[in-house]
Amino acid sequence: MPNTTYLDEYNAIVDVLNKYNSGGAKADSSIMKPAFSEKATIFGIEDGKLSGGPIQGLFDVIDSAFRPSPEAKAAIVRVDIVGTAASARVDTDNISGYRFTDFFNLLKVDGKWTVVSKIYHTHSAP
Numbered sequence: 001m002p003n004t005t006y007l008d009e010y011n012a013i014v015d016v017l018n019k020y021n022s023g024g025a026k027a028d029s030s031i032m033k034p035a036f037s038e039k040a041t042i043f044g045i046e047d048g049k050l051s052g053g054p055i056q057g058l059f060d061v062i063d064s065a066f067r068p069s070p071e072a073k074a075a076i077v078r079v080d081i082v083g084t085a086a087s088a089r090v091d092t093d094n095i096s097g098y099r100f101t102d103f104f105n106l107l108k109v110d111g112k113w114t115v116v117s118k119i120y121h122t123h124s125a126p
Contacts, residue, residue, distance in 0.1 A: 009081050017090055024092065036114065041116075073094065086107075
């Protein structure tokens with residue numbers, strides 16, 4: 001394993017999460033896609049029921065139902081890293097009028113951090 005520091009790994013993960021944040025704010029999934037493994041999943045609760053599946057569902061919603069939100073704000077609240085595994089929490093305000101808390105699981109694959117799963121909580125809807 002390369003001789004990287006926690007700070008190196010933290011900054012690499014922040015770069016990945018910023019792709020997600022930027023793609024959401026611009027309502028353009030092509031910006032966020034590189035942050036995710038092709039095998040990634042997304043799950044949340046919609047109308048009281050479990051909803052989700054392959055990450056393509058997120059990309060489809062971003063491109064069809066979201067609008068560019070230059071007023072959006074995101075905070076990377078927590079990043080926890082152990083070896084090649086990590087988890088992160090991101091709170092986002094005003095993405096197309098929504099407020100989310102997202103939890104990401106990441107793995108370091110071939111030397112690069114990638115999101116393998118996302119779960120979310122929607123605080124408010126437009």
